[in-house]
Amino acid sequence: MHIALFALDGLFDTGFTCLLDALALANKFASAQEGSAPRFDITVVGVKKKVVTGQGFIIPVKPVTPALKPDWVVVPALGAGSPEVLVPALMRPDVRQATKQLLAWKNDGVKIAASCIGTFILAEAGLLDGQDATTTWWLAPLFRQRYPQVRLDETRMLVPTEVGVTAGAAMGHLDLALWLIRKASPELAHMVSRYLLADIRRSQAPYIIPNHLAQADPLIQRFERWARDRLKQGFSLNDAAGALATSPRSLQRRCQAVLGKSPLAYFQDLRVERAQSLLHGSGMDVEAIAAEVGYEDGATLRTLLRQRLGKGVRDLRADLL
Known part of the structure; x- marks a missing residue:
């Protein structure tokens, strides 16, 4: 399974590394298994040559090219945890360019996923209109008012749809990674969850x-x-x-x-x-x-x-x- 992590400036470091570490761990266990255990081809892509994370780390990224057609594109969250910071961030040129690319991938049949504030970028692209979705619970009022065509349920941790899947707040990135691994191999997902002391949670409700x-x-x-x-x-x-x-x-x-x-x-x-x-x-x-x-x-x-x-x-x- 080829998974492209679509990185943008100011991304939420923890969410991004959760995805990378969980998928890398799955690959490690797949290599140790006999037979044809599934592997994940992970590519970090973006609309710029390098991305600066919310904590100031520089990440080199591969450019998006017409030949790039992954099975899944995952959009990590931006490190913009309040409406006052998030709304201007959604208007940035790189975010606008990203929404156009997400639409192009969707039209090519690529599945698209996002967690936490990353779901706002999917919604900005119109990919969630008429769909069920979840998002980071504390920004649900903003999401609901900004995207009234989306059927939002912020109590859920993971919401699969025909477009792909959305996941909940912050550490929902880990739930999302485990969900993707489980689609390829329940056995691998079980192993990764035990090593990380984590498992897919059904609900955000206890945390709201x-x-x-x-x-x-x-x-x-x-x-x-x-x-x-x-x-x-x-x-x-x-x-x-x-x-x-x-x-x-x-x-x-x-x-x-x-x-x-x-x-x-x-x-x-x-x-x-x-x-x-x-x-x-x-x-x-x-x-x-x-x-x-x-x-x-x-x-x-x-x-x-x-x-x-x-x-x-x-x-x-x-x-x-």
Whole structure:
């Protein structure tokens, strides 16, 4: 399998090296196996002769030529972790040139992947329009507002589509690398994951911080503060809208546009976050925690935690051990 890593100035060093190291490790194990274990031909390409990473390291890259037709192109993230830095970066000439090249590769049948902020470059090219996708969770509000034609679900870690695959934040690059290796050989992927003490994660949900998402919009930030003070009391859309001096419809629409979910769903996210905090540090039993976050019994809370985080109470508490 020929994989081209499409490097751009200011790339996120950790994500880039995660990809390189995981694929190189797979090749090492493939060489040691008897028979015809798959290998990965890795090429670092770009629109410039050399790339300077976010940490200032210089990476020589091969030019993109008409003869270059890899099986997969992977776009590592840019080291631009805030909207104020990312939006101008997306307007750079090299990024614009990269989007045109990605479209050309897609038209030639090349599969395209990206993780973290790299997914923004795919979206800029229009490659994700009408597709399911994920991205770095803390920039999901910006992604959702900038690319309304993409069906974004930032709770997922990996989202395969007909174009290729998108992966989640930061260390999602490693999940992406393991996913690519597994497509070629589940045995190799298993070996690499054991050496790296890592495996493909299904969800970003346990890592999402609701407060960080709320900061993307003044109304949502006010709603978040209002909701935190009322977790025990239950949720009323009319009460929330009245307290925020807006209409229920406007609050619904704003939450959907920024967060991709209803006000009630975000209210439940805050309950889950508070319950997680109490599970980790309070010593309270589940029934007491359920009452603290506004549920009548522990069974309801247990169900919600498993639905949202993919883990039960015992697993969540074991995470701290």
